[in-house]
Amino acid sequence: MPIDAPLVCSLIGAGGHAGVVADALWQNNPLTQLTVHDDNSALIGRTFLGLSPITSPVNPNDLHESCHIAIGSNRIRKIWSERLLDSNHKLLTVKHPKAAISPMAVIDDGCFIAALSVVSVNARLGKSVIVNHCAVVDHDCQIGDYAHIAPHATLGGGVHIGQNTLVGAGAVVLPQCHVGRDVVIGAGAVVIGNVPDGVVAKGVPARWDLS
Ligand SMILES: CC(C)(COP(=O)(O)OP(=O)(O)OC[C@H]1O[C@@H](n2cnc3c(N)ncnc32)[C@H](O)[C@@H]1OP(=O)(O)O)[C@@H](O)C(=O)NCCC(=O)NCCS
Numbered sequence: 666m667p668i669d670a671p672l673v674c675s676l677i678g679a680g681g682h683a684g685v686v687a688d689a690l691w692q693n694n695p696l697t698q699l700t701v702h703d704d705n706s707a708l709i710g711r712t713f714l715g716l717s718p719i720t721s722p723v724n725p726n727d728l729h730e731s732c733h734i735a736i737g738s739n740r741i742r743k744i745w746s747e748r749l750l751d752s753n754h755k756l757l758t759v760k761h762p763k764a765a766i767s768p769m770a771v772i773d774d775g776c777f778i779a780a781l782s783v784v785s786v787n788a789r790l791g792k793s794v795i796v797n798h799c800a801v802v803d804h805d806c807q808i809g810d811y812a813h814i815a816p817h818a819t820l821g822g823g824v825h826i827g828q829n830t831l832v833g834a835g836a837v838v839l840p841q842c843h844v845g846r847d848v849v850i851g852a853g854a855v856v857i858g859n860v861p862d863g864v865v866a867k868g869v870p871a872r873w874d875l876s
Pocket residue numbers: 797815816832833834835849850851852853854865866867868
């Protein structure tokens with residue numbers, strides 16, 4: 666069906682991840698109109714992808730009602746999500762048209778689901794979760810708010826990932842494992858059991874230091 670109505674949205678963040686999100690928005694709807702906002706004052710006077718001016722600092726009063734927090738850092742994405750929800754903005758979930766997403770997955774507001782990723786049946790994504798390029802979130806996984814599943818990471822069926830956790834690029838989490846909140850799983854790690862809150866787990870099999 667042809668698209669004849671523009672989507673109007675404000676992006677918070679003007680870095681590399683924001684470019685990936687903008688690309689997905691334009692691929693869904695070439696008429697998408699974006700305003701782009703970033704607190705990095707070094708970006709004042711620059712353009713976003715050579716197309717849009719960047720507004721800095723971010724002022725919630727300047728934003729459209731519909732926003733997407735396009736910031737890779739889980740901590741900063743969380744701060745902005747809470748701030749914008751407090752000021753009655755709507756956090757738009759952005760799904761690349763080439764992501765494979767089950768209609769039986771449950772996806773909260775503000776998520777980004779990148780090209781060639783898979784979000785399978787009965788998976789549940791919390792607020793502002795990133796499922797990055799080629800990542801696999803298999804059936805019945807539960808992903809906490811503000812988590813990031815990095816490119817080519819693979820979560821087996823029934824995996825739980827806690828809030829704010831980063832699963833690094835190419836990491837594998839075996840089926841049914843529970844990973845805590847505020848965890849970093851190193852790139853390429855293989856997680857073979859449960860991981861407690863707040864640790865950095867890396868290697869094959871993944872190990873962490875509790876001190
Ligand atoms: C695991 C990780 C968090 C460690 O970061 P760090 O604390 O800054 O670690 P350092 O680079 O100082 O390295 C510390 C040690 O861990 C090792 N190491 C680092 N990353 C590793 C990894 N992914 N797997 C195994 N070992 C790793 C280093 O070789 C070093 O070993 P040494 O003490 O024997 O010399 C980080 O390397 C990583 O993998 N982050 C994930 C990044 C990612 O995938 N981002 C997605 C963006 S889209």
